[in-house]
Amino acid sequence: RRPRVFVARRIFPEVVAQLREHFDVSTHDTDEPLSRDELIARLQGCDGVFVAGTEPIDATLLAACPTLRAVCSMAVGYNNIDVPAATARGVVVSNAPGVLTETTADFGFALMMATARRITEAEQYLRAGHWKQWSVDGMAGADIHGSTLGILGMGRIGQAIARRGVHGFGMSLVYHNRSRLPAEDEAALGARYLDLPGLLKAADHLVIVVPYGPTSHHLIGAAELALMKPSATLINVARGGVVDDAALAQALAERRIAGAGLDVFEGEPAVHPGLLEVPNVVLTPHIASASLPTRLAMCQLAASNLRAALTGQAPPTALNPEVLPLR
Ligand code: GLV
Ligand code: GLV
Numbered sequence: 076r077r078p079r080v081f082v083a084r085r086i087f088p089e090v091v092a093q094l095r096e097h098f099d100v101s102t103h104d105t106d107e108p109l110s111r112d113e114l115i116a117r118l119q120g121c122d123g124v125f126v127a128g129t130e131p132i133d134a135t136l137l138a139a140c141p142t143l144r145a146v147c148s149m150a151v152g153y154n155n156i157d158v159p160a161a162t163a164r165g166v167v168v169s170n171a172p173g174v175l176t177e178t179t180a181d182f183g184f185a186l187m188m189a190t191a192r193r194i195t196e197a198e199q200y201l202r203a204g205h206w207k208q209w210s211v212d213g214m215a216g217a218d219i220h221g222s223t224l225g226i227l228g229m230g231r232i233g234q235a236i237a238r239r240g241v242h243g244f245g246m247s248l249v250y251h252n253r254s255r256l257p258a259e260d261e262a263a264l265g266a267r268y269l270d271l272p273g274l275l276k277a278a279d280h281l282v283i284v285v286p287y288g289p290t291s292h293h294l295i296g297a298a299e300l301a302l303m304k305p306s307a308t309l310i311n312v313a314r315g316g317v318v319d320d321a322a323l324a325q326a327l328a329e330r331r332i333a334g335a336g337l338d339v340f341e342g343e344p345a346v347h348p349g350l351l352e353v354p355n356v357v358l359t360p361h362i363a364s365a366s367l368p369t370r371l372a373m374c375q376l377a378a379s380n381l382r383a384a385l386t387g388q389a390p391p392t393a394l395n396p397e398v399l400p401l402r
Pocket of ligand 2: 151172173176229230231232233284
């Protein structure tokens with residue numbers, strides 16, 4: 076029989092059509108996320124599942140879906156998937172790195188610029204009819220060009236943001252990462268490696284691009300925010316939970332840092348009420364990878380992974396390729 080695949084999110088119809096050429100496909104066609112129990116029910120008898128960064132693929136689900144052989148996500152972050160549990164069951168897991176790097180870096184840079192130059196705050200002021208006269212420091216913000224860009228997490232996306240800052244805007248670059256870049260990459264960017272406290276103290280604009288997991292939970296909390304310059308901005312395009320949102324809301328309210336730009340939140344789509352109350356924050360609904368061409372490319376990469384995984388080939392971006400020879 077043809078392998079059975081479940082598409083757990085509404086995705087582009089042309090990608091579903093491609094999948095139907097190879098598989099018996101059933102779909103969940105709304106943007107309403109399925110609960111774990113609903114997912115388990117829909118996955119009975121399925122060989123593969125197409126997910127985004129939101130479906131909870133944990134040990135309980137995997138145990139309840141014994142026919143599942145492949146979990147393919149269109150997201151790059153995979154903190155919603157218990158990869159070791161999947162590996163233990165011989166289930167191949169893939170994410171979608173690479174295809175969203177430049178688009179996500181564009182957005183991180185846009186969020187940084189909007190935050191530093193107070194673009195959304197200024198627009199709200201104008202729309203509210205408050206613009207009555209010119210003022211010497213009205214909506215005055217911080218400069219991007221010539222300032223110090225701090226990157227926390229120097230993966231593909233972090234490096235793409237760094238290139239924009241250094242080559243496009245003449246920024247100085249400091250960074251922290253689990254491992255240092257090769258010396259020639261550091262030299263090409265003029266990058267200075269610092270420990271986390273050093274990074275927090277040095278950055279004019281801190282951009283967070285680390286994956287979420289137990290070691291990055293609340294990596295930035297009250298103590299870390301206290302190390303930042305009062306004039307600094309913090310940008311998070313990684314995952315909610317890397318930043319302690321309650322501590323951040325308080326630091327913003329007390330102007331202990333100048334501003335923040337946030338695309339991701341703890342417990343999203345809920346947003347900490349303290350963040351909604353302060354003016355010096357730019358808030359977006361987890362859209363850093365959301366250009367149409369990139370979202371399509373992410374779906375197509377997940378579909379390619381599914382095709383390979385269920386036809387005995389190596390999925391291009393498997394996270395646990397070691398399970399494949401076992402099957
Ligand atoms: C988006 O957050 C992703 O991980 O792709
Ligand atoms: C994701 O692609 C990253 O490594 O930053």
